[in-house]
Amino acid sequence: MELKSVFENSGVIPVRYTCDGGNISPKLIIEDIPKEAKTLTIIAEDRDAPIRVWVHWVIFNIPADVRVIEENCIPEGSIQGINDFGENNYRGPCPDPGRVHRYEFHLYAVSKVLNIESCSKKADVERVQVGCVVARALLSGEYSR
Numbered sequence: 001m002e003l004k005s006v007f008e009n010s011g012v013i014p015v016r017y018t019c020d021g022g023n024i025s026p027k028l029i030i031e032d033i034p035k036e037a038k039t040l041t042i043i044a045e046d047r048d049a050p051i052r053v054w055v056h057w058v059i060f061n062i063p064a065d066v067r068v069i070e071e072n073c074i075p076e077g078s079i080q081g082i083n084d085f086g087e088n089n090y091r092g093p094c095p096d097p098g099r100v101h102r103y104e105f106h107l108y109a110v111s112k113v114l115n116i117e118s119c120s121k122k123a124d125v126e127r128v129q130v131g132c133v134v135a136r137a138l139l140s141g142e143y144s145r
Contacts, residue, residue, distance in 0.1 A: 001135040003042075003107040004029040006071075013103060013141035019094035020145060024072035025057065028139075030107065036134045037064040037109035043122055046093065048101040055083050055122045056103070057090040060114050060129075081120040088118055093143035100144040109135040 005026045007013050015021040030040065044057035058081030059074065066075045072090075074080060080088045095101040111132045116124055 001033055001107065001109055001137045002031040003105060003137040003139040004031070005105070005139055005141075007141050010140055010142070013093055013143045018092040018143055021092070022072070023090075023092045025069070025090035025092075027071040028069040028105070030067055030069075030137075033064055033067075034109050034135045036111050039064055039110045039113050040066065041106075041108040041110055041114070041125055041129060042069075043106045043108075043125070044090070044103060045106070045122075046095070046101050046103055048095070048099070050096075056085075056092065057083055057105075058120070058122050058125055060110075060116075060120075060125050064109065079114075079116075079118050079120075081116075081118060081122070081125055093141075095143060095145055097145045100142050103141050103143060105139040105141075107137040107139070108133045 017026045040062035041060040046054040062078045085091050110129050114128050
């Protein structure tokens with residue numbers, strides 16, 4: 001399984017997808033989803049946040065037949081969980097000025113529909129999908145201000 005976007009893996013995330021631009025989710029392209037997958041999960045996080053890994057986006061129960069998630073869109077039937085800003089949406093990179101941060105988009109192919117609510121956080125999603133992840137992919141990017 002592979003996750004791609006408008007930026008290269010390990011490349012620079014365009015300003016449009018950050019707090020300095022439109023603060024909208026980037027277009028994502030998903031390839032080679034295993035046939036065992038019933039749903040997909042994406043968790044986007046800042047690996048270089050000062051205190052701990054900071055979650056920018058949690059989206060789960062993405063239908064397994066979705067191959068493209070358009071910019072600033074949520075596939076029908078998907079559920080956005082709570083990010084570390086306390087919101088049910090995508091919040092783009094916004095590091096302290098002068099620092100480069102790594103942002104990771106984790107993609108999981110899951111063999112079941114997750115029976116949890118939109119008030120769920122990253123830990124809730126990870127707990128419920130334990131033992132049901134049939135494939136993983138990672139897309140990373142960097143951003144600095």
